[in-house]
Amino acid sequence: MKWKITLRYLLSILSIVIIVFVINTIIFLGFLYFQGAQETNQFDSNSMENFTRTFQKYLYIEDDELLVSSTGQEALTQYGAWLQILDKNGNVLHSYHAPEDATDHYSPFELIHKYKYMDDKLNTYFIGEFENYNYLVVVPNSSERRFVLMINGQKTLLYITRFLGAIFIINLVIATIVGFLFSTILTKPVDHIIKRIHSLKERIFEAEKPKRPGIFKHVFANLNDVANTMKDFEQERQKLEEMRKEWISNVTHDIKTPLSSIRGYAELLRSEELSDAERLEYTEVIERQSLYMRELLDDFNLTMRLRNQELPLNLQQTNMEQFVRELVIDLLNDPQFSSKDIRYNSQTTTFYWEIDQHLMKRALLNFIYNALLHNEDDVEVDVFVTDNRIIISDNGKGIAKEEQRFLFERYYRGTNTSNVHGTGLGMAISRDIVEAHGGTVQLTSEKDKGTTIEIKMEN
Template sequence: MKWKITARYLISVLSIVFIVIFVNTFILIGMLFYQQTRGIDEVSSDSGETFTREFNKYFSLENGQPVVSDEGLEALHAFGGWLQILDKNGQVLSSALAPNNVPTHYSPIELVHKYKYMDDEFNTYFIGEFESYSYLIAVPNSKEERAVFMVDAESILSYATKSLIAIIIVDLLIAMLVGLLFSTVLTKPVSYLIDRISQLKTRNFSVQETKRPGIYKPVFANLNDVSKTLQTHEEERLKLENMRDEWISNVSHDLKTPLASIQGYAELLRDLDVSQIERLEYAEVIERQSIYMKDLLDDFNLTMRLRNQDMPLTLQETRLESFVREIVIDLLNDPQFGKYEISFTSASPDLKWNIDRHLMKRAILNFVYNALIHNDETVAVTIRVTADSISIEDNGKGIAERDLEQIFERYYRGTNTENIRGTGLGMAISRDIVEAHDGSVSLSSKVGIGTAVEIRLSE
């Protein structure tokens, strides 16, 4: 995979270089062609050659001799040159604006020499023709210089072709070298990225540190964050699967006993020899077991909804002191718990929380029920409202340290809860209710001293 990416990158770089060379060559040839066909006349419209060719319009013949008009003399003066008119033998017939030391006769070789090269006074010569006469226009210190080249077209074409091929080869080699270096830097992290994504696909969520990530550093950082998140979700998923399996197992187990009782007593009711009193007793057992099964299923449904955050809360601003006091009064008025020592204290009469009164009452009652039914009748339970929490404390048996971490697990019963009836979901439900309010529950206990539960809600 790494070499495939590198090869594709190199091909892309070489393609770009080849296209650039081709386009540049095409533009260069086009510019040269344009200059040859149109560019010289346009660029050189004010050159000495053009001025000299067009200067013959200022000539006229008088008595068979060429004469320059006044307009021509002004143009010649403005151009900064001087003029000599020659006959067909090279003899100077007349001059205009010429220095005194210029020749009065020119041989053909002298004319060729002066046309091709400057003279010692740095005059540049241009030659024109009018009728059967010739004329020289010389420009001192002209900005134009004449250069003579001897060109072998075939040699130039061959040399240009070889040079172009050499340039293309060298450019492609340089591009390949540079592309290889850059591709090593750029594609190596990409290869790591592909490997990391493949690992995530195979559910390998381990966090890995990449050396020299280069410009992909933020991508690797985000991948590590994704790995952490997926790892957390994976752990949560496994935990939920274990809980689900445990729930199914425990619910099946807890339902078997009441179902067996219901089935057994239902079979006894069919016995014609059973007295009316026994029938009532059997019916009472069936009813009690049915109520237990209903409570178990209700608790199971509630804890599932709380766990999946599918339980809408009806929040009301509630003064905790009066709210908790009413719960304590109801407990004391309940014949089942009236014999217990239950007390209430408040250090914050104005403390208010936004709570679902029905669910929070159930959570508090579950904590109190656990304190009462898991201890002797001599246990004393104290419910307190402090400045920022509600606490339920007892002086009962306490909970072994090995049981503390699992006390909120569904269906978990500690080592001191033998033969205690209940669905086993009370503590888990209470914890989930508090957490649904964005709160937290902390529990501390010592064997032989007692247990304390503290409820806090975030502000």
Template sequence: MKWKLTVQYLFSVLSIVFIVIFVNLIILIGVLYFQQTNGNDSLSTDTGESFTRQFSRYLSTENEQPLITDEGIQALREFGGWLQVLDSNGHVVTAALAPKDAPTHYSPVELVHIYKYMDDQLTTYYVGQFEEYSYLLGVQNSTEQRVVFMFNAQSFLSYVSKAFVGITIADLLIAMLVGLLFSMIITKPVSYIIDRISQLKERNFSIQKMKRQGVFKPVFSNLNSVSETLQAHEEERMKLEKMREEWISNVSHDLKTPLASIRGFAELLRGQDVMESERAEYAEIIERKSIYMKDLLDDFNLTMRLRNQEMPLHREDTRPASFVREIVIDVLNDPRYSDHAISFEGNAHNAIWSIDRHLMKRAILNFIHNAIIHNDRDIAITISVSDTGLTIEDDGKGIAKQDIEQIFNRYYRGSNTDNIHGTGLGLAISKDIIEAHGGHITLTSDIGKGTKVEIFLN
């Protein structure tokens, strides 16, 4: 591709050079033709030839002798020249403003010589005709010089043709060399641009930098911007694909057990010898498993959306002291937990949290319920609010060190949580909610001394 672009560019350059040479040749021929056909008319009246041809109007004859009028003498002074009138034998019959040492007779050879080559005083001579007389006009140190050369049409045409061919070849070679250098400079980034577009087509979105970008710098910048955008879209697509596969895999795995229970008890219900009391028990188990499946799906959807930042937060400015106090009151009003020792301390009267109240309430309740259901009934739970966050502390069983590192993993149950019901996603959801708000959690615990959870919100 690179060499193809180079050849195309080089061909374009050579074509332009050839066209320019041809056009210049046509213009040159036209100018020469115009000068040849209109040269006399184009000459200014200030030139020596023109002045000399027109000077005959200042000449007249009297008694068969030529005379120069006063206007002619004045014109000679203004022009800076002098004049001699010659008869047919070359004798000077009259003169005006001529130097004292000017010849009084000119032979034909002398006339030809001074007309072609000037004299020793660097005088330029012009010749005119008046009746049977001729006149010689001289201008010393003239700005005009006469160049005489021999011209052979055949040789000239041969020379011109050879010169044209030589100049054309030389110009084309120079243009080819320069065009090749420039084409290599220009076609390299163009070829790179084409390759980059092909890479994008093949879903290669890596960012690449090229040296000597030149005039193509905005193009490369835009290509890298496109690559970054496409890379972001590709990562988003892969993330969604991974999330979808993970969701399907986990849901499929986690639903097998309750589905198997539902199926088994449903088959028992169809039996003829099932007692009425057993039938009610089986129906209750099926209902409980169905509720578990619904809770599992809801919790799993929530944690997946939170971890993939797909869950929009409806933030509200909230005073943490009153907000957490209401949560503690709700827990104590629950008949299952009304006899537990739960205390509240609010030391953040001026603090304001920007939170999603619904999600944050669920996160805090998960920690409180976790402290309740994983300990004995006689433990004490202290919940305190400060300007920087929230602390939930109990004096219960504590958590083993090997369990602390995995306590926030999905479905993980510690060594002291036997026969505890739930989906296994509570603490994972709480952690995801806190992090979605830009906060973080620290958990410390000692066996036999209790557990302390600290929630920090920015």
């Protein structure tokens, strides 16, 4: 993958070089053509060569003599030039604005030499022809120069072709070397990014720190953030999956026993030999087991929703001193617990929490029920309310240290609860309710000295 990316990048650079070379060649040739055309136009319109060629319009023959019109003489003055008219033998017939020391006869060799190289006084000579006469237009100190250039068209084209080919090859080599070096620096992190994305696809969510991220530093940082987020999601998914499996397993396990009882007593009810008292007894067992199953399923559903934070809380600002005091009073008014030794004490009268009163009542009652039902009948239970804590303590049998860490696990019953009915979810539900409110539950206990549960709200 890395070499494939490098090759593609290198081909892109070479393509750009080729395109730039073609465009530059076209521009270069166009510039030469435009420059030549411009020079040609300039030569045609402003040069002395063109002036000499078109000077014929100022010449006329009168009485077999070649003369210059007044307009032509003005044109010579304007260009700062002088004129000599020659016959076929090189003799000067007439002169206009010529210096006194001007030559009056020109041999063919002299004409050629002065036309090509000027004379000793740096006069530039331009030669024209009119019928049977020649004329010289001479410009002192002219800015125009003549250069003799011999060009072989085929060789020149061959040289240009070789030159452009060499430039093209050199550019390709340089672009290949530079492109390769730069592409390896660029494509290495790109290849690493592709591998990281593939790792995320394969559910490998470990964050990595590349050695040389270069311009892709923020990309790798975002990939690490994505990996950490997906890792958290994966852990949460696994946790939920384990909870789902645990929920199904425990529901299946806990329902089998009451279902077996219901089925067994239902089969017994078919017997025609049963008395009315026996039928009533079996019916009560079936009803009791059915109620237990409903209670069990309700507790399962509640604890799962609490753990998954899917249970909406109907929060109300509540005076906890009054709330707990009324709860204890209602408990003492219950015939089942009216004879129990439950004592209430408070150090505050204005202790407010935002709570779901129904759920918090259930949590507190579960803690108190455990203290009453899992100890002897003469157990003493104290409910104490202070500024930000609710403390429920008893002087009962206590809990062994090795069992304390399991008390808030679902479906766990300690060694002191062997003969007590229940779903085994009470402590877990109570702890989950408190934590759903942002609070904490702390349990301390000592064998044969009782148990204390402290509920504290963080807010």
